[in-house]
Amino acid sequence: MTTTEQATPKGSTLLPMAIIGTLFFVFGFITWLNGALIPFLQIVCQLTGTEALLISFSFYIAYVVMALPMSFVLNKTGYKNAMSLGLVLIAVGCFLFVPAAEAQTFLLFITAQFIVGSGLTILQTASNPYLVKIGPAETAAARISIMGLLNKGAGWLAPIVFTALVLGNFADVSAQSIEALPAAEKQVQIQQLADSLVTPYIGMGIALLILAVALRFSGLPELDLHQEDDKLDATGAAEGSILQFPQLVLGVVALFCYVGVEVIAGDTIGLAGAALNVDGHIGLTSYTMFFMVIGYTLGLLLIPRVLTQHQLLTLSAALGIILAALIPFTNPESDTLSAILWGWTGIGTLPDPITLIALMGLANAIVWPAVWPLALEGLGHFTARGSALLIMGIAGGAILPMFFGAIADSAGVLNAYWMTIPCYGFILFYAVKGCRLTKW
Incomplete structure (x- = not known):
């Protein structure tokens, strides 16, 4: 792997910790969105409980399917570039939610989730060893513990943000209330629910792209192994x-x-x-x-x-x-x-x-x-x-x-x-x- 700068335990870990901390917040936010997304898409796509769980399955299966391929990408690109690429992949998955919502196509949602999971896979594959190697080995667990706090904090915040931005005008909507509507009104309500995903996911995709560019040109040192x-x-x-x-x-x-x-x-x-x-x-x-x-x-x-x-x-x-x-x-x-x-x-x-x-x-x-x-x-x-x-x-x-x-x-x-x-x-x-x- 080609390296440009040497990350050593003697160097300052403040900047790397701040950047990686931001990424771990992203991990938590994206991951814990699944808890709110599953019942939401169950309504929008009119899914059974088992079908709705495929939303989570498609997300986590990416970790198994894509982990080794992403490691080869990591060796080719270096750790910093790989983390930027991971953010871009997550952004692509977020943007794919837009046509999926407009068409109310479950397969597109599943595909988007897999892409998001693939992006998180390369981020996790790169950032965890980076935390281990960026400072003294005996304090590595403490550094990862800091990231865990950020991750769980984002997990607490994600459902709140999702509810405010997506379900703000649909607080009383449930699968039962939708099912009780006449056919025409039911379709209108479902389409309105689906449309509410568009703006938040476009905004999230843009934010992730900006973060990817900022990471690419940041002062984050490359690992030297x-x-x-x-x-x-x-x-x-x-x-x-x-x-x-x-x-x-x-x-x-x-x-x-x-x-x-x-x-x-x-x-x-x-x-x-x-x-x-x-x-x-x-x-x-x-x-x-x-x-x-x-x-x-x-x-x-x-x-x-x-x-x-x-x-x-x-x-x-x-x-x-x-x-x-x-x-x-x-x-x-x-x-x-x-x-x-x-x-x-x-x-x-x-x-x-x-x-x-x-x-x-x-x-x-x-x-x-x-x-x-x-x-x-x-x-x-x-x-x-x-x-x-x-x-x-x-x-x-x-x-x-x-x-x-x-x-x-x-x-x-x-x-x-x-x-x-x-x-x-x-x-x-x-x-x-x-x-x-x-x-x-």
């Missing part, structure tokens, strides 16, 4: 397959497990709340998100001043095992845990099993920022392909919740959380042993 390659060449490790690095391969499995349990903790807490007849169970995900933010903050404060990345990852995995093991045994009639944790603030308390599920967010938060620097350590020019493999670990968020659902249907939703114990167990193995392996 030649020094690592020189060290690897001395042992012959720079030759051969990317699969020769056990810390990377095992890191991919760790992230597969992590994303799976993260999605389970965030997306199934509402199902558990419904099973226990908890009021407002639809919004329970916010509790899991809150504890994830606390986890990111702790990572920022503790690494490396108090704990190393290995130590905090070990504690996180152990906490996950304990929480998952306790969930089925706690009394659903008791709210003692939430009363102790936040009941004194006046916020409503929750049954103890629901509180334990929410606390899984705390156990999950540090895993992503800790695994990345440990998995990419010493990869040299394999870094881009290693990053792509790690991104493919996101597939765990699609596969493991399906197993959770099958177990919940047969054994009960609270008992299904036991399936996360082997996942946390592997993360614990990676923290203690797997990340330290340099040879198979």
